[in-house]
Amino acid sequence: MVQVVFLFDTEDYTSPVSDDAILRLAELLRSEGIRGSFNIVGELARMLKERGREDIVAALRHHEVNYHTYRHSWHPTIAEYSDDAVWERPYERYLDEESEGSAIVRHVFGVGELPAYVPPGNNISAQSLHAAAKLGMPVVAGSLFKETGGKAVWYCNALNLECNEYLDDLLLRDGIEEANRRMPKWRTWDRLILCCHPNMIPYEKFWDAVNMKGGNRVPWGEWKLAERRPDEAVERFYGDLLTLIRALKASGEFEFVTCREIWEAHDGASDRHLGRDALIGLLNGLDGSFFYGEDGGVSYSLADLFQAAVFYLNGGVGTYRAAHPIGPIHEPVGTNGRLKIDAAVLRQAAAALADAEIIPHRIPLGESSGGGSEGPVIGPGDFLRAAAQVLSGAASAAIEPGPQLPDTSDFYRFDDFRLAGTWIYADDFKDEWVTRRLRWQSWTIRGA
Numbered sequence: 001m002v003q004v005v006f007l008f009d010t011e012d013y014t015s016p017v018s019d020d021a022i023l024r025l026a027e028l029l030r031s032e033g034i035r036g037s038f039n040i041v042g043e044l045a046r047m048l049k050e051r052g053r054e055d056i057v058a059a060l061r062h063h064e065v066n067y068h069t070y071r072h073s074w075h076p077t078i079a080e081y082s083d084d085a086v087w088e089r090p091y092e093r094y095l096d097e098e099s100e101g102s103a104i105v106r107h108v109f110g111v112g113e114l115p116a117y118v119p120p121g122n123n124i125s126a127q128s129l130h131a132a133a134k135l136g137m138p139v140v141a142g143s144l145f146k147e148t149g150g151k152a153v154w155y156c157n158a159l160n161l162e163c164n165e166y167l168d169d170l171l172l173r174d175g176i177e178e179a180n181r182r183m184p185k186w187r188t189w190d191r192l193i194l195c196c197h198p199n200m201i202p203y204e205k206f207w208d209a210v211n212m213k214g215g216n217r218v219p220w221g222e223w224k225l226a227e228r229r230p231d232e233a234v235e236r237f238y239g240d241l242l243t244l245i246r247a248l249k250a251s252g253e254f255e256f257v258t259c260r261e262i263w264e265a266h267d268g269a270s271d272r273h274l275g276r277d278a279l280i281g282l283l284n285g286l287d288g289s290f291f292y293g294e295d296g297g298v299s300y301s302l303a304d305l306f307q308a309a310v311f312y313l314n315g316g317v318g319t320y321r322a323a324h325p326i327g328p329i330h331e332p333v334g335t336n337g338r339l340k341i342d343a344a345v346l347r348q349a350a351a352a353l354a355d356a357e358i359i360p361h362r363i364p365l366g367e368s369s370g371g372g373s374e375g376p377v378i379g380p381g382d383f384l385r386a387a388a389q390v391l392s393g394a395a396s397a398a399i400e401p402g403p404q405l406p407d408t409s410d411f412y413r414f415d416d417f418r419l420a421g422t423w424i425y426a427d428d429f430k431d432e433w434v435t436r437r438l439r440w441q442s443w444t445i446r447g448a
Contacts, residue, residue, distance in 0.1 A: 001255045003191035006036040012199035012207040013044040014223035021198035026059040039068035039118040042101030045108040064258040066116040070101025073208035082125030087329040091127040116259035121423040126437040129156035139259045150189035152448035157324045163195035176240040213424040272322040283388035290403045292446040299446035309387035313350035327443030330361040332404035334379030341397045343390045379404040414439040
């Protein structure tokens with residue numbers, strides 16, 4: 001069975017007309033016995049309360065409520081303020097602001113948890129993804145991974161799901177005929193996430209494109225509204241949506257789920273343990289593919305392997321229990337020549353990393369032979385290759401220059417990915433750090 005999620009980016013806090021679309025979608029799905037996943041912006045939750053829309057709040061109690069940031073596109077956006085050489089500042093700012101925003105959503109809708117975090121557009125950063133997981137939102141829907149065929153991907157300690165189809169385009173632009181044409185392809189996927197922006201049903205353009213494209217174009221609260229769609233186009237959308245839902249139900253090949261149910265099916269909260277021998281086997285396999293590995297049907301990211309190697313090099317007893325590592329936050333730089341590392345020196349370096357949550361981009365090895373304060377410096381990839389030899393019993397490790405970042409070319413082309421110049425970012429957004437840090441977090445990728 002192909003899992004189907006109806007995912008609604010419920011975001012427009014500028015127009016009561018968009019509110020009505022939320023209500024109609026919630027009631028339509030409920031009438032068909034389907035629980036949708038509504039991703040609520042904190043400011044919208046506040047406005048629904050202020051506008052007295054208890055009907056919408058009550059309607060969404062029958063569905064899953066998730067989180068879609070505090071103020072969505074108001075500048076500086078998450079990616080914009082994350083463009084900072086100092087990792088901690090954006091990380092703490094996200095925790096501070098989004099703790100407040102998510103608390104508003106939980107309070108207004110009376111829910112104790114928000115299973116999923118949905119970034120607005122491609123407004124993401126490494127700090128925000130890690131911090132969202134820390135705030136108790138273990139699923140990221142609408143992540144940067146594309147053309148997955150509905151497969152989930154672990155990245156930045158969250159279960160990432162692709163929004164496979166956008167109903168805004170599929171039904172509003174192309175109609176039910178195009179949806180029917182794509183049905184055979186959907187049947188081959190693991191899951192189908194159908195995303196929709198309720199505000200795009202009554203309006204021709206996005207609310208934030210009108211008010212915030214390139215910068216805050218209006219004072220807060222003095223919102224401009226986009227042109228309305230013709231009533232016949234709106235009614236055709238709802239009719240096509242109902243037809244699509246019934247076609248999916250009638251096929252017998254699709255089941256309707258929520259983000260939380262996907263999380264539970266992946267056993268996301270379960271512990272992962274990695275024994276010493278299994279680690280050595282995975283480390284030795286990195287010569288063939290410098291990427292995540294699997295043992296006994298359980299996946300381990302390069303960051304997991306790094307922390308497990310540190311654990312065992314420090315004489316760890318029992319089996320390593322996987323934690324929540326953060327990938328390198330600066331460009332990893334490895335050795336530029338052949339290097340011999342004494343086992344004791346590598347263990348000394350591991351001792352300095354025993355409590356490190358962030359995978360280091362450079363690792364000093366003792367004192368230099370010339371009497372300086374620092375000896376050779378290796379990268380995290382070099383460390384893994386050396387650890388494979390030392391944990392196997394070698395008195396020293398011989399390493400050659402090798403990769404410091406995973407090879408994701410057959411998985412996801414980070415090299416083609418860049419945030420600046422896309423979406424509605426401010427005109428002065430330079431993207432000096434954000435895109436690169438997302439690439440470096442490929443150390444946290446593992447299969448789901």
